[in-house]
Amino acid sequence: MLQIDRWKRVLIFGICLLGLLYALPNAFYARVEAHNDAVAQIEATGVETPELAAARDGWPSWMPSHLVNLGLDLRGGAHLLGEVQVDQVYKSRMDALWPELRRALSDARDTVGSVRRVASPDGVLAIEIGNADQMAAATEIVRGFSTPVTTLTGAGQQSLAISTQGATLTIQLSDAEKAVTDDRTIQQSLEIVRRRVDEVGTREPTITRQGEDRILIQVPGIGSAAELKELIGTTAQLTFNPVVGTTADPQAQPGVGQTIAPSIDQPNLFYILEQSPVVTGEDLVDAMPASDENGLPSVNFRFNPTGARAFGAYTSANIGQPFAIVLDNEVISAPVIRSAITGGSGQISGSMDFDQANQLSILLRAGALPAELTFLEERTIGPELGQDSIEAGRISAIVATGLVAAYLIASYGLFGVFASIAVAVNVILILSIMSMMGATLTLPGIAGIVLTVGTAVDANVIIFERIREELRRAKRPFRAIEDGFREAMSAIMDANVTSFIAAAVMFYLGSGPVKGFAVTLTIGLVTSVFTAIFLTRLMILTWLEWRKPVQLNL
Template sequence: MLHIDRWKRILIIGLCVLGLAWAMPNLFYKRVEAHNDAVAAIEAAGGSATPEQQAAEAGWPGWLPSDLVNLGLDLRGGAHLLAEVNTTEVYKSRMDAMWPEIRQRLADQRATIGSIRRVEAPEGVLRIEIEQPDQIAAAVSAVRELATPVASLTGAGSSDIEVSAEGRTLTVQLSDAEKRATDDRTVQQSLEIVRRRVDEVGTREPTILRQGSDRILIQVPGIGSAGELKALIGTTAKLTFNPVVATGSDPQSSAGVGNVILPDTENPDFYYTLEETPVVTGEELTNAVPGTDQNGQPAVDFTFNPSGARKFGAYTSANVGQPFAIVLDDEVVSAPVIRQAITTGSGQISGSMDFDGANRLAVLLRAGALPAELTFLEERTIGPELGQDSIDAGRIASLVGLLAVIGLMVASYGLFGVFASVALLINLGLIFGVLSAIGATLTLPGIAGIVLTIGMAVDANVLVFERIREELRTARGPARAIERGYENAMSAIVDANITTLIIAGILFMLGSGPVKGFAVTLSIGIITSVFTAIWVTRLLMITWFERRRPKTIEV
């Protein structure tokens, strides 16, 4: 009997209405986008809003869905960067950080090994000269006690440092296993910090992926240029607080092992000689916000975590009256004299910066410092005009394909072709509804998946209609023919779409970037097209049949 239960009819209609409601905001893309941006800005400002933000918020009813399909880089325009992480400088930082601990360990054995001093060595290598060469084995043994196991599966059973000796010189460097583990951690940390920096500026759906062993792919839709993106993420924003050894215009006057000579930000001809090992680093910051100094000039206020606050307070208490350098990316931002102990765990960075620079510095410090410098191997800027051209081309291709399919179905199957065409339009709405609901990003390959879905969506209807034609020759009446047509076509419909869905899943798992976008839209299109072909078209046919009660039908 040709029949669909009432609860099934309500469920089918409800799903269609819900999907079309989620897709509707995409018809008013710019208005809804402005509404969403205004809502986010008002929430971030604690409820206060400018007149422009209030107008944008009122431009779309709050009770309607407001989720949009995010446009990818090729549709919206934006910036594309391929960066390489320079992991070698991390080895030097590790060795510099180990020097105070090694110095203390060897100082405890001064009675036997004599005096010690650090000597020049290549980057990433720590060399120490001891006074008593016959005690070099004892020194090696003492330093090896500081070694720890490598924290990675590939380096299991290995130590993190290698210690060797020649004459009276002790050499310490990272082991090969530790270097591999350090490289992996450095790239992963860089990846996360780049993502945090990009998220801070509120861009939509950036693509930030690791490529190979030491490269990062960064694609950010909606940003002005590749230069703007490089300015945001290319700065290491490495903040340290170092003791000042000496100052002057001659950079080599007080050079020595364990010291570093850095220029002043405002006066490049003036140099500071600093202890290379910092007292506190930017990693111990918990917050950084733009503000103003006592003269009303732009500044950045920062706060330390408890560990940083203790070290900062202890040092300032013991060094009242001494200068203390604030170093940002190997330049001395300021070197104030410590007037009194600072135990509150907060401070301020001021200097030659404008308000935009203060805001950008605050963003970088909140996101954290890059563990290593990034070298940009490839950069491209995709203008919004090119993105709009891609959207227009995709719209034309979709419209042409849609009209061609509808024309063919109506010409081939008459009224039943009209039912299939209505289901096809609902299917397109459901695709965009699902994409909006899951926050997917639409790219040119994604549009290709939608166009392909338009052609494939009527395949199930063609199978059903052809089976109905066959059943009309033998079945008892049109109702029985329609019912048996759906029953006999079901296995072929399921087989064809499951195999296509499996292929789409493989593309998603093994592909990257554009291939994933194609696979997502194709998978969603397959599911919605099966739903509309089997249930929506059938509901339209049954509703028509119940109203007209035809004695014969033509397909």
């Protein structure tokens, strides 16, 4: 067992050298990070400025440039906990359903009589029909818009809950449909928040669901929680609504199915709009910052085929009428339709600078949040605190490794030196694997690395103690070492397998820092087994072949 083939020796030393090579960029973190950012920006824009070229050339292109990503507690950044207002989606669903129901019921006017929407709570659609004795016929028409709920828990239930009272028909989402809608809303919000954060080029954000209706957002490297809130909290809901009229009274009461929105350019002008839009930002496929015909900042947008058809049909039927471009309940502009717009593209211009135009295009590309995010918790961690954490973690790792090495050398002499080298290589391999994976290192992750130092030492101690036992039986050094490694193998594997199971449970059931600890612990378990069983054995065997000792004092 102690004999190692030449190709295995080359492989073991090769893995160690490769690990050192991939861990090396972390020793020059700022330089390599600037190199990576410059390369990414040059590839994305195709523009190479002298500053970008200097940053790119600050690290050799032939060297590995993967880094261990630093978490929020090490790098500084922003932490937000937001609650998704899912009730708003119920209202939007009912508002979107009304135009279709109005057309369907109007087609049956001879039976159900006149149709009008009456006031009702948010999320509830109340319709009054002229012929109360034909409520069954009206209910049957509405039921045609209900669909089966497609989940196991909602099997056999419909998406709409319909009730009647006198001449009024009340429609709302069923409980099963609300549960499905809530889950879909949270998932959609998660994806949109992730896309918005990714658009600004931040590194390794943590965006996860917390509980039923909350989202945890942690973004390293961003300036402040306020900056992150500005990016995420803006819903960027773009709609194109028919204009009913204008007013100077902000307290004016619009009719049922209508809404009032202020003009973004004229403080004393308010537009009364149809609540149901012609098209929405969901029909956008692209949005880019640009300049209008006067050279002022603007945003060019383009619809998908569905949006282009709806917009073209509306503008064709309403030439000479105004329509409003509404962003987050503010009217950006309300031009008069001069001709049919069938090309599927348009332009937003107004009082914005180029930075605002770029920010608006980012938000529109990412899409609108389906519901408002209310921030319950916000925290900013400064870069200085992150640097202090890095320094504290570095010192703790060095001190722990140094004390362990001193103990090993004091207890086992030369073999303790071999074990100390193996422990140092173990830490290097952990960093190299995390760099290649693009894993994120947090303070608990540093604790995981320090813990694996102890795990690696434990494996070496088990091996050395088994060798001592074999030497007490008067075995020759070569034979004692061979038997010691063989007898220690089962104990080492059992200890690491149980630790691996614990790490796996923490990874799958934990979140955030707990997962970071589990990742570094798992990697450390693998590398500690490699260094203890293969690297330490190779160093001992090389020494045995060189010195050929007759007896061994351990």
